[in-house]
Amino acid sequence: MSDDPFSSVLALVNAQAVCAGGFTVGGDWAVAFPPPDQLKFLVIARGCCWLEVEGQGAPLRMGEGDVLMLSAPRAFVLSSDPTIFPRPAREVFAGATSGIFALGGGDEMLFLGGHVDMAAGCGGLLLDCLPDVIRINGGSDKAPYLKSLIAQLAEECGTDREGVGFACTALAQLIFLQILRAHLAHEGELTPGLLRVLADRRLAPALRLMHGEPARNWHLPELARAAAMSRTAFATHFKALAGMGPLAYLAQWRLHLAQRRLVAGGMTIGQIAQEVGFSSDAAFSNAFKRMTGNSPSQFRLKSQRTAAE
Template identity: 30%
Template sequence: MKAVNDTLTAMCVESSGYAWVEARGAWGISFNLHTTWLVLIESGSCVQHGSSERLGPGDCFLVQPGARFEVADRPGRPLVNFEDLVVAEKPPAGEPVTRIAAARFSYRAEAAEPLLAALPPVARLRLDEAGGQALRSTFALLDLERDPSAIGAGQVTSHLADLLFVYALRAYALSESGRAHGWFAALADPGLAPALHALHADLAHPWTVEALARRAGMSRAAFASAFKRKTGRSPIDYVTYWRMYRAKALLRDTSLSLTKIAADVGYDTDATFSRAFRRHEGVAPGAWRRRSQPRTSHRPSDHRTISPSAIGRSSPDGEAGLIQQRMW
């Protein structure tokens, strides 16, 4: 799946982190709306916001930025943000424990657009289904890195968290939902896949619907219908989208001339490329390139290293709270 691999490279996961929490008694957790999360219920049980279904060990969720994701011991609990959790001074002993592990990721949002568009806002994964074993194993390895003073602990945790993101994508692509519709489904479809692989291998080729249909071994009408049904785009809209995606990567990450970029993405002249780019992006390629360049001023990083210890207080309703270990 060259297209997926190229997108993962372009999106450039810039930072990631991992933490886990053990919750007893009355508790509720919300997750930052501006972050991509991978959340695993490792043990115990809980409910997700808006549902009475009990979640249990092996339930895993890939949560996109902007999606609301909250879990609690029962519906209606007051919520504490996962990143702002504090521990209860005296959590009740002997009560059932729910253990939740979570990884967070930040990346080039624009470069990640094709992958994010292929996912639902909250993708539910199961570790006991296809693709789940790699996720389970990586979570287990992260669990071994509890001691932040161990040699290379930060580097190991960061790299393993990066792997979690890729394994989560794999698990979704192999899931029933991932195989039913969307970009992953199209890439795995035995009829559409040959055409898609040929297209992504050579975006500069003068692709037509007929040429792509021949690659798929289908009639033009059957191919166009199947393609739209799986991807939500017409074949030509899809070609244009990916040419513009590739062009933006070249504008952002290289100093190639507009003429060279135009040729690389299938346009005969920089003038025809510029017109197509402006129609698609609403701005000329040169202006887009200038806008996408890194700022020269250096701002302090917003990355926070959070100590495993925290100030204790009880939960908002006076009942039991949370015990947390952080490893961001």
């Protein structure tokens, strides 16, 4: 089965969800967490609590099965009552290891948290398209499997069975995907850009062609035929959703592929230019600098320095 366009985006940024653990708690409590430095997801596996996210106004009441994803570095507070003064998470969890941590006071609520690792220099392709905060209701018909996945994750996190780490990682990956699918299901509310165009099923055949063979010299008429649309209708519809024309999108996709290859190493700049579909090293370097502000060699050097830190 060939990859759908959204899968190719997730593969390009190498999105890897990780369940970092969680805690049980009861009674009166409040914990303040610092701004995360990665895309983070918060899961209420049992019970309920209040969640206050920096810059998001009034606290949110979170119930069993609810999930919230933060794509921006915003501090947040979890509590049984938003009027309780919170203790810093670094103090509360000092000395805690991975797994489920008992905060004391009972186990009325079970919270699970995780983050999503992405390839250096490539994660912005996805992160820049996401709102700062995404909340998915556990009973939403847009995420029909979310509640059962959360229940399975909670069960695995509470055991020491063989392969528990593998299972938790796989379930976290599926939960992350369900969050994104639920977000994409509200396609009419998405702003023009990558996610909006990926959510449109009419354009999927054309996107599959461009993602599958990015180096090919695609022409507008053949992409329009793949989408079963006239050339004009296709170009107009694509630009309305993507914020750019189909061939401009293809050029940008090639540059994102080049970013990943520059970070990975093992190929010369000339080889990368040819593989992703540029006619010359100069054309590639000029286009790359327009998009990133750096030449390919500068981008590679910066990514190597970042990885070494």
